[in-house]
Amino acid sequence: MTPVSPQLLTSESPPLASNRGEEGTAGSRDDWRRTGTILTHRRWLGIMGVLVAASVATCILCLRFGATPVDLATLLVVAKQWVGLGGAEGDGVGTAATIMMHIRLPRVLMGFVIGGSLAAVGVTLQALLRNPLADPYVLGVSSGAALGAALAMLLGIGASMILLPVLPLCGFAGGLLALLLIYRLAQSQGRLPVHSLLLAGVILNAILTALIMFITSIMEPNRSAGLMAWLMGSLTAPGYPALGVLVGYAVLVLAIVMHKAHALNVLTLGEETARSLGIETERIKKQLFVLTALLTGAVVSVSGMIGFVGMVVPHAVRLVVGSDHRLLLPASALVGGMFLVISDTIARTLLAPAEIPVGIVTALAGGPFFLYLLLWRKDRML
């Protein structure tokens, strides 16, 4: 966490000396810094603090729900045992502990990491393409990653995922190819008009989906059923090592993208203006395209195609915290994590003991939101 430098807390700042006469009163001159018009340390810490607390609370609450409901008291006992404080070995606590620690907790954590990754990828792509509708799913990046992973599965080289992460790497390759293709397709005269971007995404999605369906059709039936379930976007309870690999990808990519967050702000001014402010736009774009494809590949190879998280979450977060990527990026990651954990809880409890793929839940929540943006908020998009 960043240390707070006191001079940046606005209430302690000395009044400004204005060279051009005495405009306004002493109070009004500093107003622009008080009213949340710019990002300060205090605002960053406040919002992030609230979101971290909310994330922890959401994860704990969602642990309760599932095919076997566990009440909060049992949860507390399990938690106590886990941290080594002991506690009564009551009836059912043993089973509950197994369900908690080996099924629900890893699944909730994975949901959180995947949701957060998708939201962060969405924010990054939106800034790079200067388009608030950009989303790995809508643009076909997820499909590309899925095709890469499906190919690896078809060829039977996906088995050794943990030690040699073949599946995520194939997903990465597919996602990156799709991203570069979409960028080339949609670009005209140095710009990326929103309509050509979406159109290119639709077409690319159709082609990639057809290829994935082709792979499914030539697989043995029992394997293709598994592939289909994965494609629809579903979370399973991963082993802790697999979870660790995913967390590794997410932390690495997020740390680097966070480091570029300030530059992302400037990039939204337009590419030439960003260059005139000393940003090497080509280099940053290449780096971030590769990183977002890497994270998308890792996420898709684990959870399939979970759509709209990358678009809905950043949009909602922007309305509340503003557009500064230094706050928007980490805040969207946390909210995206919460969004997917809640969606997944709905997915596994709605028809319990049967489960519906979480991708269906997010698509049903996000799709209409997407349409709303497209139809009624045109002014903000072009």
Added chain:
Amino acid sequence: MAVACSSGTAMQVDRVSFRYRTDQPGRPWTVEDLSFDVRAGEVLGVVGPNGSGKSSLLKLLAGLLRPSSGQIRLGSQSIGHIDSHLLARSIAVVPQEYVQVFPFTVAETVLMGRFPHRRGSWWGMGIGDESEHDLRQAHQAMVETDVVALAGRLVSDLSGGERQRVMIARALAQEPVILLLDEPMAFLDINHQIEICALISRLQRERQLTVVLVSHDLNVASQSCDRVMMLKNGRIVQIGSPMETITPESLRAVYGCDVVVDAHPYSGRPRVTMPA
């Protein structure tokens, strides 16, 4: 990082030619064999018909395009050899049009002008990079362009004139020595054109700023510039005071049509109107 202008020359353009790389070898130069000085503290207007190379010249001066041949010097250094973030501390560019699709506030946008001066640490991740000096400079720029009252508004909600002033404030926050403006009044109503004109001369006076102003509007150039450079097909036709350059003869040579040029009733500078 102020560049010394002891010679009175802010920038030197020395036999610069440029054409876009995608052009076929046989195609004419976008800008051909230009040599001129930008004098320290002057407002230099660049006029000429569409496609005469005005905007390309501005991008060359900004270092956004590299000359195919020739050199552009800032002080004693060729701008191709200056690190891009150092260059951004000397030269600021205001583009013709600015579209913001994300809800950034005016204050946030102006503060982006401080980016070339940032001194962030890796672990700080840029949060609160803005120092007291950065905030003061941004505020000063907003005062000068009269957008302080808009600080908390979203840039996307502003009118064209307000947005243009915000972009000039963003450029001023860079603390530049030279300000490059690309058609700053192209999409503005007359009242906002007057505002921007007044702003430019105030900046020249109070900040001793050197301004290069590209405009297709001859009257804007005549009223607000110390010198005017007329381009045609990428070549300089004339450069000099508005009195010398904006004449019926030179306009016929550049635009191929007859116009009426008389004296402005207040400033006495050339005024161009359509015949009859």
